Amino acid sequence: MRSSYLEVTFRHGRPLTAYLYLPRSPGDRSDRVEQAGSGLLVDYTADGKPIGIEITAPAQVGIAELNHVLAALRAPAVTNEDIAPLRAT
Template sequence: MREPYLEVTFRHGRPLAAYYYLPREVGEKSVRTRRVEPGLVIDYASDGSAIGIEITAPMQLSLSTLNAVLAELGHAPASEADLAPLAAA
């Protein structure tokens, strides 16, 4: 996978959790996690690269918070359109 994307899990029409997939090789799995902000957990592959961000409180996520984490990880910022599924709920 070469482009980041957001996957949202809904329950009763509300976002329960979300996952922001970062570029990764096919079949790469998480071997380590790190909590960064309240409601955010970064997943890392065995080579130490970040492969995704778990969003455990999606209704509280702000674009600026996500972009600060992405900048720390060396990834391009997300746009409002990237988080549109959360705003639609």
């Protein structure tokens, strides 16, 4: 996968949780998870490559916080349009 994409799980029409898939190679698997802020968990491969961010509290995570984590991971920033499903009501 060459680009990031967002997968959102809804319950009663509201975002319950989300996962931002980061660019990865076929066969990459999560080996460890680290907290990266309030409501953000980063999955890493065994060799330390970040492969995704679980967003456990979509209503509480802002774009600035998410982009701060992405910058630290040297991953592409997201736009308001990219995370629009997190703002569904």
